[in-house]
Amino acid sequence: MTDVKVTNVNWKNELSQAITEIPELFRILELPTTDWEYPPVLYEYPLFVPRSFVDKMAKGDSNDPLLLQILPRREEQVLISGFSCDPLHELSNNSSCRVLKKYAGRVLLLVSNDCGIHCRFCFRRFFPKLNKFNKSYSDKFETLLEPIRVDNTIEEVILSGGDPLLLDDSELEQLLYYIVKISHVKRIRIHSRLPVVLPNRLTPELIKILSFPFPIYLVLHMNHPNELSNDFWERREMLRVPVVLSQTVLLKGVNDDSDVLYQLFDQLVDHRIIPYYLHQLDRVHGAAHFEVPPDKGYYLMEQLRNRLPGYAIPRYVQEIPGMLSKQEIKQS
Numbered sequence: 001m002t003d004v005k006v007t008n009v010n011w012k013n014e015l016s017q018a019i020t021e022i023p024e025l026f027r028i029l030e031l032p033t034t035d036w037e038y039p040p041v042l043y044e045y046p047l048f049v050p051r052s053f054v055d056k057m058a059k060g061d062s063n064d065p066l067l068l069q070i071l072p073r074r075e076e077q078v079l080i081s082g083f084s085c086d087p088l089h090e091l092s093n094n095s096s097c098r099v100l101k102k103y104a105g106r107v108l109l110l111v112s113n114d115c116g117i118h119c120r121f122c123f124r125r126f127f128p129k130l131n132k133f134n135k136s137y138s139d140k141f142e143t144l145l146e147p148i149r150v151d152n153t154i155e156e157v158i159l160s161g162g163d164p165l166l167l168d169d170s171e172l173e174q175l176l177y178y179i180v181k182i183s184h185v186k187r188i189r190i191h192s193r194l195p196v197v198l199p200n201r202l203t204p205e206l207i208k209i210l211s212f213p214f215p216i217y218l219v220l221h222m223n224h225p226n227e228l229s230n231d232f233w234e235r236r237e238m239l240r241v242p243v244v245l246s247q248t249v250l251l252k253g254v255n256d257d258s259d260v261l262y263q264l265f266d267q268l269v270d271h272r273i274i275p276y277y278l279h280q281l282d283r284v285h286g287a288a289h290f291e292v293p294p295d296k297g298y299y300l301m302e303q304l305r306n307r308l309p310g311y312a313i314p315r316y317v318q319e320i321p322g323m324l325s326k327q328e329i330k331q332s
């Protein structure tokens, strides 16, 4: 195995310099701001995008698929029937909002309340936020893990958020150590978008921590081939976790096109990342303009099946509150 040799750019500095103002974003992208009206939702869920992610956007293109994912729009204010602030009933079913037991044998730990990017379609966009960054969670780990310790039916712990890789390396290492000490836990899964949005997060230290001698599955959230930079691929090659999977949200105007999805999944399997899920949008308030009709999603899947090997085709699924597994979307 080759030694890890990556540029040590401080990812926290990158986050602290993220873009939070639309005029600055438009200036960088050489887009006119004249007819842009700030939607009031900005104050609840503001623009937040690292500069390196903006660097991947095309200048002068207001329909750039990466821009569409992060740009607050006036449409977010429109109330649409069937869309709510808690589409998966996670807030209403959990007073702590930190430990979610949705599926048999697995538990979801929300170890961070924030993310390295604010996706406008995020189904947890209305979750209460703590202070961004430099927020230590480690003092709470023992308490957080108690429900897992006392429930020996739990075999897999899924770290989610927000983004669990916003934890400091030392905090993450400590958390993994506590989890591994629970004898009935056999696997750990980490769901993150940070290595895609900010490849510098995959520091040599983090890569070493993820090489922990325990089955650790890393599930990376990525939606468009333009998100995948050489920086990301270089670091992916250094990851030694047993399996890297991907999940993608099907988004109107971003990736609802068989060529785009083909390019994404084809590149992923070339780099030993298995496409795991293609998610139907969770119907969160403010995201209706991203929704793709399931029939179209199914049609796109049919087209992909004609072009890619079976292991490169993700499962096209939808989460339905109360169901014990994600539901495969079939032709209506």
Ligand code: SF4
Binding pocket: 114, 115, 116, 117, 118, 119, 121, 122, 123, 124, 125, 161, 162, 163, 193, 221
């Ligand atoms: S990275 Fe994931 S959790 Fe964070 S805002 Fe985007 S969709 Fe939501």
